[in-house]
Amino acid sequence: MLVFLSCCLVFLGSGKTLAFAIPMIHSVLQWQESKSRSDNATEEPLCDDEDKPGWESDNETNPKHLNPKQDEDSGGDDDVDESCPIGCMKVLENVEFDFGANKHAADLNKNRPLLGLVLTPTRELAVQVKHHIDAVAKFTGIKTAILVGGMAAQKQERVLNQKPEIVIATPGRLWELIKEKHSHLSNLRQLRCLVIDEADRMVERGHFLELSQLLEMLNDSQYNPRRQTFVFSATLTLVHQAPTRVLQKKYAKKIDQKTKLEMLMEKVGIRGKPKVIDLTRKETTVETLTETRIHCDMDDKDYYLYYFLLQYPGRTMVFANSIDCIKRLSALLTILDCNPLPLHANMHQKQRLKNLERFAERENCVLLTTDVAARGLDIPNVQHVIHYQVPRTSEIYVHRSGRTARAANEGLSLLLIGPDDMINFRKIYKTLEKNEELPFFPVETKCMFAIKERVNLARQIEKVEYYNSRAKQHNSWFQQAAEALEIDLDDDVLIGGRSNEQEESQKQKMLKGMKKQLKHLLSQSVFKVLLKTKYPTQSGKLDLACVCLRTGLHLKHCICTAVVFKFPLGEFCA
Incomplete structure (x- = not known):
């Protein structure tokens, strides 16, 4: 075996x-092939040699030496094939036909x-x-x-x-x-x-x-x-x-590569x-994959995610650890006109496959997914992978990042690291045996004010719509149940109580005003500076002091440790 x-x-x-x-x-x-040979070996031939018993003609004449003209003169059937021996014709006369159309199949x-x-x-x-x-x-x-x-x-x-x-x-x-x-x-x-x-x-x-x-x-x-x-x-x-709690136990066994395989x-x-x-690379990641990170608070992850999607359009996969997070991001980015495609285990299978097909067809598209799409999927030309939540294990990180930089193509893996993600990040960093620290992703801080304004307004709209949808479903169910039981429904049972038409009109007017304001903000350009930076690479780091001073930017505005410009640095610093 x-x-x-x-x-x-x-x-x-x-x-x-x-x-x-x-x-x-x-x-x-x-x-x-072996089945076909065995079947052919067990089949009985339709016509045998003339020297075998049972195949002699009635006049003891060899059928192969019959004169076709003599046979025709003796009143034989004109439709009979002259090249077919008479012995075979006698076998066909006694065949019982089975008219079952699918028996052989x-x-x-x-x-x-x-x-x-x-x-x-x-x-x-x-x-x-x-x-x-x-x-x-x-x-x-x-x-x-x-x-x-x-x-x-x-x-x-x-x-x-x-x-x-x-x-x-x-x-x-x-x-x-x-x-x-x-x-x-x-x-x-x-x-x-x-x-x-x-x-x-x-x-x-x-x-x-x-x-x-x-x-x-x-x-x-x-x-x-x-x-x-x-x-x-x-x-x-x-x-x-x-985990430490496992290693402290007496029966805990330290696992290495050999033990894991066993x-x-x-x-x-x-x-x-x-x-x-074993074809595993020592570095565990390919040279064409750029790995970067952004450290931020949990509430600021939405800002940096939207910033990246706006600044670097392309085919992007955003991974999260929970389905609830995917649902919230899907609603938020939809309000921001990013047109995301969700993918998680609670979706209907046809919709999951449909979203995958749409993502593979569109050049500029965002796929919000849990780890159901982390392993094995070969989606062409995925340019970016964003870890909105740091994965729990190094294996998941490798598989997630493996959706990009495939077949010698370039790709980017970006980690959004919050305070709660630091433990998992350190574990991954130690397991993958990274010799150098991951570079920070370059962010234009001047643009963050406009980014935050848009995202905060979208959050308010998403919260109102979610509350209204949840209240509508909850109240509708209780009202139908009360009508079926023919009882009066207390206002305390309903979310938000019984609201009159005037209150509902004011809420809708407020929501409509927020959407109008957001639409106006989305119509404006965020990145007014002509200079745009590309991702940092693992090949080296630039001197930030040189870059910042010659561009006229103050050093405090640069929060990255490695920047690579789309044009040669020599032309820029000349």
């Missing part, structure tokens, strides 16, 4: 999916088992993997199917009835169909390839309980000693420091000596 562990960097865009897709397709084609499907299984942590990654496998297997006739939550289970069962050789699935939906004893999933002993993508995430404690049950079944009752197991992740050998092998159920291929 071969176990292939690939620790490729996700931001390389190095074709990690093809690393397991090609061997899987090759294995399926080998099975089809059903027999083929019945004998086609599940040969390849790919397990992914997210639905979006499963869809992407299926597209890549279909592209490679386009001319092979291999069928694939996807089994993920958020879609109709009945439709996926109908797809399974077609007996696809390869299934790409998330653990939850797959285990659900296995428990329902679907015929195509009832016998997994013939499984030739098992792929666990993003394995370190999949086997984390407290996540994917169905995966543990599935692996237990595959390694016990459905075990196949000839099965290949492929384990992939970009952070397979990346080990982050355990624990992973045990959870996956790998037997024997696996073959490990």
Whole structure:
């Protein structure tokens, strides 16, 4: 059994999916070829040699030496093919026809088992993997199917009835169909390839309980000693420091790369000596990725986020740790005319896929997402990744940052670090073994007054609209319940009490005035200075004193430690 562990960097865009897709397709084609040879060997030939018993003609004449002219004179059928031996014609006379149109196809499907299984942590990654496998297997006739939550289970069962050789699935939906004893999933002993993508995430404690049950079944009752197991992740050998409260316990075990791999092998159920291929870079990040940071208060993160989106348009992914944060940012940036696209686990699956497609199509777009989009997704030309909230582990940071700077393209990773984020930031910095401190992102402080004015007004509008929407839903539910029970409703139950038409009119007038004021502010230009700075790079730092003095800017206005201008510094300082 071969176990292939690939620790490729996700931001390389190095074709990690093809690393397991090609061997899987090759294995399926080998099975089809061996099946075809065995079927041909067991088929009885329609016509045998003339010297074998049972094929002599009635007049003991060799059919191959019959004179076609003599046969025609003897009153034979004119429609009979002259090149076909008479022995074969006698067999066809006694054939019983079965007019079932799909019998042959059903027999083929019945004998086609599940040969390849790919397990992914997210639905979006499963869809992407299926597209890549279909592209490679386009001319092979291999069928694939996807089994993920958020879609109709009945439709996926109908797809399974077609007996696809390869299934790409998330653990939850797959285990659900296995428990329902679907015929195509009832016998997994013939499984030739098992792929666990993003394995370190999949086997984390407290996540994917169905995966543990599935692996237990595959390694016990459905075990196949000839099965290949492929384990992939970009952070397979990346080990982050355990919390202090864990390290202080007596039974706590210090985890290194070797120990982490051994624990992973045990959870996956790998037997024997696996073959490990480690392609991890020592720096853990590619040279084309620019990593920067901004230290600010929690309430100021909105200002810097809006500043960046306004100053540096492009395809930007903004990551947060919670769904509530994504919802709030989506409402705020919508009011500021940034037209963001949200993506989180509480959204309907069709809407999630639709937002991903829109984000990939638009050159200037913002995707607000949780970590459901952090792993494996190959979205072309993502220029910026903003960590609105610092990730909890170094693995998540690597995967988030890996959405940009793919396939040798340049990209930027920006951390917005608040006081509560410093602990996680220090852990990530220590785990990734950064030799140099991350440079500060350059910000034009003169523009921040206009930025704050816009964001503060948008916050007020968002708060009023949220309150009105919440009050409307709450009061409507209680009013309907009171009418159904035919009872009087107390004013204390309603949010805001019973308001008259005059109060409602004043509130709407105030809201309308704030929106009009914000519209006027959005129509004005924020960046009036012609000089615009680009991101700091890891290649070096400029002398701030030289830059600031020659530009006429006072040193106190520069809060960055590294600035790279779009034009050569020599021309600027001349």
